[in-house]
Amino acid sequence: MDEDRQKIIIVGAGMAGIAAARELCKGHLFDVKILEASHRAGGRMFTTDVDGVPVDLGATFIHGSTNENVIYELAKQFGLISGSGEWRPMWNESTTSAILTNGEPLPSKTVLECWEKFLSVTDEDSLRASPLWAQQYNDLYSYLVAEYPKVLEKDDSTKEILKSPYYSGIFECFLKFQATLEGVAECKCSGIEGIYCDLPGIRDVRFDEGHAYGCLLKMLLEDLPKDTILYSREVVSINTESNPTMVKCKNGDQFEADHVIVTIPLGVLKRRCLDENLVSNESPLFVPPLPADKLKAIRDLGFGQLGKIMLKFDQEITSRYNLAPLMFLWRPEDKEDPIIKQSFPWATEFITLERIYNTNLYETWVDATSLSSIESASEEEIAEAISYVLGKMFKHPVPKPVGVYKHGWSSDPLFCGAYVTHLAGVDTSGCIFTLEQPLYNNRLLFAGEATIKEFYSTVHGAYWTGVREATRLVKIRHQLNSRQS
Incomplete structure (x- = not known):
């Protein structure tokens, strides 16, 4: 049965990547691996401990105290926020x-x-x-x-x-x-x-005292099968010319994939996809290069610095x-x-x-x-x-x-900034729509806060995009099974 499972590679263990993996692992239809460039999960969620107090050095707030916000609901479910109180x-x-x-x-x-x-x-x-x-x-x-x-x-x-x-x-x-x-x-x-x-609801909700995004992250990771995340695997090449797709890491590891979900930050896409930003001895991330419209979206979208x-x-x-x-x-x-x-x-x-x-x-x-x-x-x-x-x-x-x-965050080459921002004169909505579109018959998919126009720059936006792409693959798998039966 395991031989029939499609191989899914998720690039990046931020919130989008984790959300996608959680969804894909539910039905045991896929062999899922997350390739994470650093030694930790969370991406732009980064909690450190200061004398026993969890402190967020990255994402800090939950934007919207409503059941429409998946992050707010998860934090409430895990007992990380009281879920009450006036603004x-x-x-x-x-x-x-x-x-x-x-x-x-x-x-x-x-x-x-x-x-x-x-x-x-x-x-x-x-x-x-x-x-x-x-x-x-x-x-x-x-x-x-x-x-x-x-x-x-x-x-x-x-x-x-x-x-x-x-x-x-x-x-x-x-x-x-x-x-x-x-x-x-x-x-x-x-x-x-x-x-x-x-x-x-409340626009900027903080976790209750003694809790932070790292606490939520720990709870979410507990649902993933052991060894789903492979750390220190910075992806340097995603080759869709081969079939199946070949994903190569900086340390030399290579992985075959039926589908690849790319969740890396927009700042890294700008660094690794645009010729003018490539440094010496660095090759483009995608082989072949992304289509012109997607490259234009990556170039035009603003990536905030703070x-x-x-x-x-x-x-x-x-x-x-x-x-x-x-x-x-x-x-x-x-x-x-x-x-x-x-x-x-x-x-x-x-x-x-x-x-x-x-x-x-x-x-x-x-x-x-x-x-x-x-x-x-x-x-x-x-x-x-x-x-x-x-x-x-x-x-x-x-x-x-x-x-x-x-x-x-801006000087870290694994992030190159904070989050998407709306620049004057840029069709941000159109760029995000272009960026989120899958390529090559759904062999290459894109998730992350830069791929959702209504909730860009947020953790809940990133989570929803991971679920979106996972749902897309589950639907495709079910359709394939239906045709074969």
Whole structure:
């Protein structure tokens, strides 16, 4: 009976690959292997342990607290989230500290009123309701620069902010925060009208304290047969000229396959499929090369870049200072600080510092503006930069973090970035549709967050694509069995 099972090779053990394998292994119709380039599963889900606390250095949130979200439902099923509770704003008047980088505090109420108005002009529904904006402005950056002040001007409680010397710091903070969602530096070149669909419920759900994506991953992997995932098997060639398809790994291992599901990140497809991105002695990933329309989709689609840094402070920091959460509101003159300019000019990219539950751990996000410098900076340099900037803001020395944790997603050749983003002037929907189409009579299939137009950039989107391609193969197998019987 085993001889009749079709051989399926899944390239990549991220969420799409794992979801596909879980579906394909249910009916024992296939011989399934996942070839994973690294030593771990999860892809852009990466949880590390800091003093017994699971910390996500990659994917962090579950987007949408609804039974329509497979990840939310799985997390609830496994007891990783409570599944209850009302929506709470990320920043609120009682806990948020709004401090200029010269140490001058600003009224949190005023800053948060500005934030609410910023949300109103970046709301997806608002953008979709006004398609003329997409014609009037070149990108999201130019739209926000022009339209956000108009909203502030209409309200007596916020219009005076426009005349203040700290407006630029407030706007820049909000802009960079939005840029971490878009994956594009300062939202420049970001498309205004998005195609992403928000699911109902809480937009950004965190796992309950003590849990993280790694906990969900562990539960999902338990359903896979032993040795389904082969680690340290970076795929260097997928040859569909041979029959069956031949998949070759960097270590020399080769695998025959009736069907191959490719789930690697868009950034890697850009690196391994486009001639202009191939490095010396590196050959294209696919033999023969992908069709021209698929290569164009890979070239045109935007792949977002952003960074996340986790910081561990000692108990003294937690008890003495209000860091939960803290906005970095930079004054232009503080960016000219000689120490910052000489030692860590990228420190001006820090946006916020937010506490992770009731711990001594804090996270800060940075957009793509100086990401390469931040990813290449040492942990010691980042600790010194944070300590120095906080010292300026609190007007007295602040001890350095005792731990710095990060992963260079953009500089890692196995990822080359974060997730798909919608660029101005690009038919993102059309590109994603082209990318998701199978080739060569379903011998080559594609999954991953870059292949689902409504939920690109999300973990639940990646999961659904894995199920989609697995379902496609199951249907084909059943049709074949029906014809043979």
